[in-house]
Amino acid sequence: MMRMKDVVELAKERGLTVDEKGFYEKFKAHQELSRTASAGKFKGGLAGNSEIETKYHTATHLLNAALKLVVNKDVHQKGSNITEERMRFDFSCDHKLSDEEIKKAEDIVNTWINEGLDVICTQMNKEDAIKSGAECMFIEKYPDIVTVYSIGNVSKELCGGPHVKNTKELGHFKIIKEEASSSGVRRIKAILE
Structure with a gap:
């Protein structure tokens, strides 16, 4: 240097x-x-703060939960990118998703949106958050006191936010592309209509 x-x-x-x-x-x-x-401190939240980016951020949590049901419970988020036009979600997966898997994940997310699930924000210490079942990427980067967002009983993650108050605010969720990102990592691009 x-x-x-x-x-x-x-x-x-x-x-x-x-x-x-x-x-x-x-x-x-x-x-x-x-x-x-x-x-x-790493906050694990959203870089932008527009209304649509906030909606996409909440949708990434729903998609993550849906993929655990459709693919398997060991699916984990590997990254995401949110713009005002779309969301991108990278996740661990060893195969290309079939059309049926894509449709099923999309349908599950839309079911949760239509159910009008409340999004609850709670602060707690990091150890209690993990014990409560909250999912997290990069746990070592979070401070001792963390924010946990719960969406109904379908998603619980450490996150810096922001999020909508209720899933009905999201509109219709549509997956527009599924592709490889890298070895063992798949990528989904989706929009809200």
Whole structure:
């Protein structure tokens, strides 16, 4: 790893003019920002906060629960990406989902949406959350006090939120694509209509 002094010397060797004082100030500010960010606690929540992104976030929890019923209970979330246009959900799975599995997962999610399940937010210590059956990715990155979101009796996960208050707010859930993400990981893209 290069030190600040090395970077300045390298720039000068290449004939570049360097505002050393300005460089050092910016470099120190960047280091402090990085240090502050890495010291912050992982929240496991949503990056965006628009209404539709919040809906998609809740839908990822429902899809995760549905896939456990359709594929098997050992399915685990491997990642997600939510935009205002769609949600992407990566999960552990060793096979391409059949059309029947996709339809069944979609139908289960829509059943839960139509049931109008309440989304409940509870704070508790991390150990109690795990003992209660809450699912979690990256448990070691969470603080001692965590937020658990429960959706009816179908989903219970550690999460930073935000979420809708009731599944009826979501509208119709539709899977638009299922594909491989990497070895042993499948990817679903879905929309809310």
